[in-house]
Amino acid sequence: MFDNNSNKSRTSNRRKEDIIDVESFITDRISQLGSKAASQRGLCDSSKIYGGILSVVSFFALNSIPGGQVVVASSLAGYLLAVYGDYATTKRLRLFPSRRTVSGLSQDKEGNEDDRFIALNEDYEEDISYLGQKEELEAKFINRYFDELCEKLYELPVSDRSNTYQVIIDSVFSRKKQSKYYQYFEARSKQDARFMEAEIAAKEKLLPRKIRQVDIDYLKLEEDQNLFSRQLPGDQDLSQGSELFPVSEPAMTLSQDEPVLTGYQIFYSLIDSTCCYVAGGQQSGKTLLLAETTKRKAEEGILIFYVNWFSTKLDRDGHWEHVPASHKIETDISMLSPEEFMEVINQTLNLLNTFKLLVFGEHHKDCILVWDELEVSADKNSGDVSKATQPVLQLLSDLIGRLTGTGVKNGGSVQVLSPGYAAGSMFAFVNSKAKKMTPIVCSINKGKFVKTRNNKTISFNKSLLRQMANNFVSAVEVDVPIELASTKTERIFQFQEEWVALGDASDLRPCNYVATDDITHQPHNVLAQKKRSQIEELITKLEEDGYETLWSFAEAMEIPSSDAKRRFIEIVSTYLESERPDLASRFARNKEKEFSSFDGRYSYSDNIEKELNTRLLTNFRCCLCQKRSEDVEIHRTSYLGADDQPGKNMFPLCEVCHDEAHEAGNWNSTLDSIWSSHQTEGFTKRINLGLNFLTQDID
Ligand SMILES: [Zn+2]
Ligand SMILES: [Zn+2]
Incomplete structure (x- = not known):
């Protein structure tokens, strides 16, 4: 019955709204409650003061002013009304105006046991005891479980978040400790604490490693093909390399469990035919992953194309030497003169057209196109630059669209590299195709820290994952399981919501690639x-x-x-x-x-x-x-x-x-x-x- 009531009041008071940024929604909510509490308290206190003083003063002046009784009666009534009003909303009988307390915490101790089942964090400063009981509980709840609440809501589709939020608050208010939501959030906040303890324990090597980087031959992939059956075309011949490289026995594993593949092995099996959006920040290892896997594909006769318009490194690092210069654009367009810039745009258009012709044309060749720094390349807000890049990006999106379309198996793929996924700043036509790609995440493992060349520390970036989870058609897992987080693994990899160790090139077959291009004469x-x-x-x-x-x-x-x-x-x-x-x-x-x-x-x-x-x-x-x-x-x-x-x-x-x-x-x-x-x-x-x-x- 209570649920019915609360449902009614919910739909009448609140429109169902889409919440995209959960954190600011909840931050807004708690500051609304805070300012409401402050103004209620002000109103209530001043009525008590004026009502009280007036009734006392006029009581003593009862006989000297005309109509004295009326003044006494009305100011006394004002005072009583203020006290009663306070009581009616807060269920607290307070005869005197409040003292300013150092924090809401001391006020909180006045309530009965039942009201105090959610403890306020010490840092909370608002005196929320002037709110209605339900709003008071809401404020306490947000204050106590802010992180857990955000995480929970982020897991839901945007259109469900507002409703669920209200359902949670209603349930906790009506059932208190018996509410399944209260129990859930309490457990979740405790779990975070346990997670931290586990991390410390892992650092002291008290925990056994549950996930290991398994050293298996890449040919073993054949047996695990069913794992990726959605991605692998039926006619793919993975034993192709077996004449070149002897099949070795799978390496001894530490237990009887099914061996866990590393990110390198999974990715290697995907890239011929699956268009992946590989997201990861600096030092996440994504560039090397692409370079090492495509190097081996190049050796197998697949043509590799590479485009990077924002290659900021002054010295080329040699990752892309296996890509012939005629199939490669590696420059920084912001440093070029207008003529050079237009030259790069034309070169890129030619490159994409070559790729298109080879993949979809009469004389088919297997091709992989790697597009680095997609997010900045597809920025729609850089004025004239955007105007010039638009036709190139249009062609790129068309190619991605055709290659991700259902039933298309052309032996070609586009791999995109990007530090994140800023859907709002990219051209809409790029966004609509990119979000249908297969999301892959490279990341620093949770709880690990990696230094950059500039001596900056990089760690696990949850907001990147939320960004991905909010934008891709396929699901993305936002958190890292403790089994993986508690290992020594520094870099991790996500495919189809599963995190594994990223691994490195030694997880793949050896590569004999030798640069043959005389690159000094290339454009x-x-x-x-x-x-x-x-x-x-x-x-x-x-x-x-x-x-x-x-x-x-x-x-x-x-x-x-x-x-x-x-x-x-x-x-x-x-x-x-x-x-x-x-x-x-x-x-x-x-x-x-x-x-x-x-x-x-x-x-x-x-x-x-x-x-x-x-x-x-x-x-x-x-x-x-x-x-x-x-x-x-x-x-x-x-x-x-x-x-x-x-x-x-x-x-x-x-x-x-x-x-x-x-x-x-x-x-x-x-x-x-x-x-x-x-x-x-x-x-x-x-x-x-x-x-x-x-x-x-x-x-
Ligand atoms: Zn400060
Ligand atoms: Zn600062």
């Missing part, structure tokens, strides 16, 4: 050389003309948009860091330390002034904990260079809160570019709320 290398001499020329200019900041240098070089300036600065700073530390020190953020390419983010003329203005915004208080300190630090929720703005992307934070702002769950650390890391939406809201609160207080 892509002309571009690379041009780029090299171009940058050396630039650096000479930078040195001789004595620019004080990299941003002013970019301006002097007439780099048009802010975006282009940022890319330009990234290239210059990366070069300075590795090749010219002497000159670089001029642009170091901290003059006592060595220059790092990340310093390029702050190298603009009024940086110091903007940082001071940021501190003055709150009069040196931290936006999150509100403590005042001379050492208050400057935090940026995104990196914009000279477009930085106090209060927009720059906020004063104390050292402790600043660390929190950069924790994995609050901060998207992509590091593919010095500009790309940024705050999560939910945490940005928290910072903004804090800033609003502080600036109102000062006025």
